[in-house]
Amino acid sequence: MRGPGGISNKYAALVDSGSDYTLAAPIVALEAGVDLRSGRQTAVQVGGGHRSISVVDTTLQLCDPQFGQEGRECEPASSHDFHAEVGFFEHWDDPPFLVILGQVGFFDRFAVSMSRFSQVIVVDHRETLDRHVPYTAIG
Numbered sequence: 726m727r728g729p730g731g732i733s734n735k736y737a738a739l740v741d742s743g744s745d746y747t748l749a750a751p752i753v754a755l756e757a758g759v760d761l762r763s764g765r766q767t768a769v770q771v772g773g774g775h776r777s778i779s780v781v782d783t784t785l786q787l788c789d790p791q792f793g794q795e796g797r798e799c800e801p802a803s804s805h806d807f808h809a810e811v812g813f814f815e816h817w818d819d820p821p822f823l824v825i826l827g828q829v830g831f832f833d834r835f836a837v838s839m840s841r842f843s844q845v846i847v848v849d850h851r852e853t854l855d856r857h858v859p860y861t862a863i864g
Contacts, residue, residue: 726785726811726824728757735788735799736823740837740846744827745769746812747785748778750820754813759783761813769812771825778812785809785830787848807834 726733726749733756746769754761764779786806788799809830814820831837838847 726753726757726759726783728754728759728783732786733757737790738824738826739822740826740831740839742828742832742837742839744771744825745829746778746780746825747809747827747830748812748814748825750817750823751813751815753823754781757783759813761815764813767812776817777815779815780810780812782808783811785811809834 733753736753748769748771751761753759759781761779761781764781766777766779768775768777770776784806785808786799786804789803811830826832834851836849836851836853838849839845
């Protein structure tokens with residue numbers, strides 16, 4: 726995540742098609758210098774309970790997972806910066822993931838294909854999918 730304070734540490738993210746929002750732990754906002762007081766306050770249900778979040782416009786960077794291994798840096802040719810709404814938790818104790826990529830902020834920005842059989846997730850630009858699947862207006 727990129728904010729006024731710079732770039733946060735790199736975190737593996739959970740791709741969750743059932744999550745309404747792209748969500749992140751408060752430590753991610755702190756590292757990037759994102760002011761959560763400027764966000765829109767709302768609540769979401771995660772892990773069986775309601776949790777307060779502050780929704781803020783910020784910049785995220787997707788990076789090929791191989792660059793997070795062995796201390797390799799994320800290279801511009803294998804990454805993508807994008808602007809998105811992110812809901813930051815006010816409190817999130819011991820989360821299994823510090824970032825959850827959900828409908829608003831991720832699935833509305835990219836064409837995402839997931840295969841349980843292949844154990845793979847493919848993230849591509851929406852325009853790529855639009856070239857393969859023609860849009861037809863209804864009405």
